[in-house]
Amino acid sequence: DTGVSQNPRHKITKRGQNVTFRCDPISEHNRLYWYRQTLGQGPEFLTYFQNEAQLEKSRLLSDRFSAERPKGSFSTLEIQRTEQGDSAMYLCASSLSHEQFFGPGTRLTVL
């Protein structure tokens, strides 16, 4: 069990650029979650997958955001035409039952 990993750990981009983050969950976990955390706030749910199916998306997930989990293993979160308001920590978590295991996060800074 190597834990949940996320890449990159940090990303600095200019406004208007596209970015993609990757999450590798714990291998036997069938559920995978994405959250966003801004400074001074708790994480906010974005979306989750059960195996390869995306079962729920938050209203926070605008049309510029898309997430995939093509083979039910790793997942990617893409943000198109980034805005300064997208600057945040993006957290990934995986689970088999009730307990979610979190990765270290990807910190996005949009200049």
Add this chain to the structure above:
Amino acid sequence: AQSVTQLDSQVPVFEEAPVELRCNYSSSVSVYLFWYVQYPNQGLQLLLKYLSGSTLVKGINGFEAEFNKSQTSFHLRKPSVHISDTAEYFCAVTVRGGGNKLTFGTGTQLKVEL
């Protein structure tokens, strides 16, 4: 929809003193409750969880929490804190039988001083 309130944004405490971090939740259906800890520039680590059974749950690092259904609370306690407990603590809920997405509070910064 469910919500979580952590009224204390910061809690300063001296080392070896007891501490309580407060958490209240709101939900129209039954929930599971969690406390997570976040150290600087790291992800979240589960401290403890309440799923069912005994309302007093014990977690890692000497922390415990008590589920109080009538007061819709799940306060976190530790009888004697250490400098290494300095971190951000988040209370979270998820709906029973749902997709297990977590709803978090805004967090409490615990600062342990010598």
